[in-house]
Amino acid sequence: MREQIEILVKLQAIDSDIQTVNNRLSGVAGELSALDSELHDFKSSTETMLVTVDELQKNYRSLESDVNLNLSKMASSKGKLSSVKTNKEYQSLLKEIEDIDAINSKLEDKMLEILEQIDQFDSQLQEKNRQFESVKKRVAADKIEIEQAAEADRETLSSLQKDFKTVMATVAPEALKVFTSVRSRVGNLTIAKVENAVCAGCHVNIPPQMYNELQRFESLMYCPHCQRIIYTEL
Numbered sequence: 001m002r003e004q005i006e007i008l009v010k011l012q013a014i015d016s017d018i019q020t021v022n023n024r025l026s027g028v029a030g031e032l033s034a035l036d037s038e039l040h041d042f043k044s045s046t047e048t049m050l051v052t053v054d055e056l057q058k059n060y061r062s063l064e065s066d067v068n069l070n071l072s073k074m075a076s077s078k079g080k081l082s083s084v085k086t087n088k089e090y091q092s093l094l095k096e097i098e099d100i101d102a103i104n105s106k107l108e109d110k111m112l113e114i115l116e117q118i119d120q121f122d123s124q125l126q127e128k129n130r131q132f133e134s135v136k137k138r139v140a141a142d143k144i145e146i147e148q149a150a151e152a153d154r155e156t157l158s159s160l161q162k163d164f165k166t167v168m169a170t171v172a173p174e175a176l177k178v179f180t181s182v183r184s185r186v187g188n189l190t191i192a193k194v195e196n197a198v199c200a201g202c203h204v205n206i207p208p209q210m211y212n213e214l215q216r217f218e219s220l221m222y223c224p225h226c227q228r229i230i231y232t233e234l
């Protein structure tokens with residue numbers, strides 16, 4: 001029985017390696033799509049800024065046309081100054097010109113504010129574009145690295161699967177039946193080592209009587225707590 005247990009331990013080691021490689025491989029698609037969305041998010045944050053700049057430019061142009069309209073109103077009022085008949089009319093025209101001038105000066109302040117904002121966005125956009133190039137390069141390099149690691153993992157996996165079959169062929173049919181059934185139930189660590197009377201599968205103590213029996217390697221034994229196959233120092 002000692003020899004069979006040795007084979008099962010070997011089989012378990014290969015099985016654990018297979019699970020580790022499989023877990024890594026199952027994360028690959030997620031890692032790749034995380035990189036894609038990182039790039040996409042970066043791009044859309046730049047696009048949002050472009051939309052904002054576009055809106056600011058529209059506002060600027062609309063203020064500019066208001067200012068020009070006011071300037072021509074002022075010019076026409078100034079033109080009338082020389083032809084008015086009464087002082088009252090003259091004063092009222094002057095007042096109108098002053099009011100329009102005050103409005104224009106406010107509009108021009110707003111235009112300046114907008115220009116400053118556009119400038120800020122422009123320099124941020126330039127910085128973002130520079131960053132985008134380096135993010136793009138890094139993402140491409142990361143993707144290649146992930147794909148190469150995955151390719152190596154697939155090769156490892158296929159060789160582990162071959163090893164598993166080779167070792168499995170040396171397990172006695174009865175022991176294999178037990179191993180397969182426990183494996184399908186516990187999912188991982190089918191055969192657990194018992195050290196200092198503690199099962200490595202569930203970390204619970206094995207009864208002393210059982211521990212003594214275990215050291216005789218007479219039959220396959222199970223942990224009374226987790227029902228894994230157990231063995232002790234070979």
Ligand SMILES: [Zn+2]
Nearest residue numbers: 199202223226
């Ligand atoms: Zn256990």
